[in-house]
Amino acid sequence: MTDLTLVQAVNRALHEALSTDPDVLILGEDVGVNGGVFRATEGLQKEFGSERVIDTPLSETGIVGAAVGMALYGLKPVAEIQFLDFIYPAFDQIVSEVAKFRYRSGGQYPCHVVIRTPYGGGIKGGLYHSQSSEAYFAHTAGLKVIVPSNPADAKGLLLTAIHDEDPVLFLEPKRIYRSVTGEVPDGDHRVPFGQAATVREGSDVSVFAYGAMLPQAVQAAEALSSEGVQAEVIDLRSLVPLDEKAVLASVEKTGRAVIVHEAPRFCGYGAELAALLAEKALYSLKAPVARVTGFDTPFPYALEHVYLPNAERIAHAVRTTARAS
Amino acid sequence: MPDESTAPTPPAAEVPGELPRDRLLDAYRFMVLARTMDERCLTLQRQGRIGFYVPLQGQEAAQVGCALALAPSDWIFPAYRELAVALVRGISPKLLLDQFIGNSGDEMKGRQMPNHYGYRRFNYVTASSPVGTQITHAVGAAMAAQRRKDPIVTVCFFGDGTTSSNDFHAGLNFAGVFRTPTIFFCQNNRYAISLPLERQTHSPNLAVKATAYGFPGVVVDGMDVVSVHTAVAEARARALAGEGPTLIEAQVYRLGPHSTSDDPRRYRSDAELAEWKAKDPLARLKHDLLAQGLLEESADAGLWEAARAEVTKALAEAEATPPITPESIFDDVYASRPPALEEQRVECLRLLQEGILKP
Ligand SMILES: Cc1ncc(C[n+]2csc(CCOP(=O)(O)OP(=O)(O)O)c2C)c(N)n1
Numbered sequence: 001m002t003d004l005t006l007v008q009a010v011n012r013a014l015h016e017a018l019s020t021d022p023d024v025l026i027l028g029e030d031v032g033v034n035g036g037v038f039r040a041t042e043g044l045q046k047e048f049g050s051e052r053v054i055d056t057p058l059s060e061t062g063i064v065g066a067a068v069g070m071a072l073y074g075l076k077p078v079a080e081i082q083f084l085d086f087i088y089p090a091f092d093q094i095v096s097e098v099a100k101f102r103y104r105s106g107g108q109y110p111c112h113v114v115i116r117t118p119y120g121g122g123i124k125g126g127l128y129h130s131q132s133s134e135a136y137f138a139h140t141a142g143l144k145v146i147v148p149s150n151p152a153d154a155k156g157l158l159l160t161a162i163h164d165e166d167p168v169l170f171l172e173p174k175r176i177y178r179s180v181t182g183e184v185p186d187g188d189h190r191v192p193f194g195q196a197a198t199v200r201e202g203s204d205v206s207v208f209a210y211g212a213m214l215p216q217a218v219q220a221a222e223a224l225s226s227e228g229v230q231a232e233v234i235d236l237r238s239l240v241p242l243d244e245k246a247v248l249a250s251v252e253k254t255g256r257a258v259i260v261h262e263a264p265r266f267c268g269y270g271a272e273l274a275a276l277l278a279e280k281a282l283y284s285l286k287a288p289v290a291r292v293t294g295f296d297t298p299f300p301y302a303l304e305h306v307y308l309p310n311a312e313r314i315a316h317a318v319r320t321t322a323r324a325s
Numbered sequence: 326m327p328d329e330s331t332a333p334t335p336p337a338a339e340v341p342g343e344l345p346r347d348r349l350l351d352a353y354r355f356m357v358l359a360r361t362m363d364e365r366c367l368t369l370q371r372q373g374r375i376g377f378y379v380p381l382q383g384q385e386a387a388q389v390g391c392a393l394a395l396a397p398s399d400w401i402f403p404a405y406r407e408l409a410v411a412l413v414r415g416i417s418p419k420l421l422l423d424q425f426i427g428n429s430g431d432e433m434k435g436r437q438m439p440n441h442y443g444y445r446r447f448n449y450v451t452a453s454s455p456v457g458t459q460i461t462h463a464v465g466a467a468m469a470a471q472r473r474k475d476p477i478v479t480v481c482f483f484g485d486g487t488t489s490s491n492d493f494h495a496g497l498n499f500a501g502v503f504r505t506p507t508i509f510f511c512q513n514n515r516y517a518i519s520l521p522l523e524r525q526t527h528s529p530n531l532a533v534k535a536t537a538y539g540f541p542g543v544v545v546d547g548m549d550v551v552s553v554h555t556a557v558a559e560a561r562a563r564a565l566a567g568e569g570p571t572l573i574e575a576q577v578y579r580l581g582p583h584s585t586s587d588d589p590r591r592y593r594s595d596a597e598l599a600e601w602k603a604k605d606p607l608a609r610l611k612h613d614l615l616a617q618g619l620l621e622e623s624a625d626a627g628l629w630e631a632a633r634a635e636v637t638k639a640l641a642e643a644e645a646t647p648p649i650t651p652e653s654i655f656d657d658v659y660a661s662r663p664p665a666l667e668e669q670r671v672e673c674l675r676l677l678q679e680g681i682l683k684p
Contacts (some may be wrong), residue, residue: 051472059499069402069469073466073473075469093461093492096453096454097462100453102658107656109450141658240663
């Protein structure tokens, strides 16, 4: 065990993968000499060489397209997109190629590409360094979408992603890259996909969150505890595949649900969760499902603190949901 | 005639240069087979026996000349018009017709429109529809081959219109920076559906674009199988010697429609078509073969007859191949089916059983 920040845990996962598997390589903008603009790949080029930690031209289409070719050939490329906000030039590659290669080739060509990218707000990044567009990708059959919320999961989920047989979009909550430290197992630590984690048990309301919203949800739950409301906080971790069982079991227990994400509300990931509860847990529900999300606006700069869900807003929604009847 | 077992083996392409005389007749046979199959497929589409088709007529010499200059271990990243390349690789008419029909013999499992196929064992990567995306793949695969020190090249096929795509730029730029062993084989057939070349570029030609990426671009007469073969063999030798990529612009003409959904009379004149029909690559090669004494008129008739018989036989077999099972649509989305998808498969099976969905 070592105490690490989330970004250090990402770095350790990459280091572990590069050390143990010669087919793993990293490519992206500024990932080599510079060690990544967030330092996620710090020191890796020095240790593993510029043929395995590759500084590429400034082209997301090129990065993901080249990673596809490498994966088809049998390597395990880990592509870094500098910010999720800049992934859109590669959207065609991700949606049309990465996600569909296995299917369209009748299983002949798996396309195991890992795309890591920092996402989300809270760093005063304005419209183009703050987005949380996981829903575009969760909507695409063939992709797995993973969002860690703490250092140990960041390492364990990333190593699972690198050794998975399917393409993975790995979203790193950059706002908490350095704000939390935690114990991280050494070596080849893996956390399986499709398993949510119950971060805090509670009997009154289920709160579903992921990524950088997790600490906010926990803070809200703790504040409410003194008011006599016991919130259960579930870290989804794996948006695709979703741990439906964990979601349903929690709501069957509490009868109340609050869904939290940074992304805008309309057709956001929370809509899918709410639909799931309507389809499979309606008779357990004692109150309407509540969503605490970003507003349906582009991500604002100066008023980021108004836009972004925080512990107070989550607590307000949980309180209201707990009392509704 | 070529099927998976009897296809002529591609030459040892390490030696750049001219297509040897004894390979010329092979080239012609492939061109005859491709033309014959193409004509049959157009008919099949009109008869409703296949849903759609993208013809290649006019581009046979470019495709066969290129494919014969490659080794079986080279990786091909096709677009959707490369029937003759597929045939040279040894992909049989039966296998292709299975794909066009979408039956249980289709290794794409009925998931793709006709012309969108690929077979790992032939190093022929499964095509998609968005134009250009295969260009960056070819570069990435070449980077992987470099890393593994495999002595192969990757070759990607695309049309003139595709040189306007962002993947063209990204792919050629990466290839230049990383000096990848890649051949960019552009078949400039003068049109991207209805749009003439002048709507794609103001450059004097397409090959010149390579200059900006820092590697050679060559223009070649794509109606001449020998010139194409020479250009590709040279590009391949350069790539294997570590000298990096080449852009080859094979100047051809699409004699038929863009696809079976297209009516080319809307955008080009009969006179223009007639001018290019006079340059038909099959007629040209036949003329050369006759002149060199490599072919007799009677043998030529025999070649066409054999090609027709081969396609007829393959078609009969493909049409007798059973249809695909409906629940197979849930396979290969992921390596293993996640629970939510399994639930949908079960739901689909129930709807089929109840007759609400028809197989
Ligand atoms: C990204 C994208 N845009 C549009 C289309 C529709 N489309 C299919 S083929 C084609 C023209 C392609 O022309 P070219 O690259 O010259 O190749 P050709 O068809 O002539 O062989 C178009 C516009 C497409 N398949 N992909």
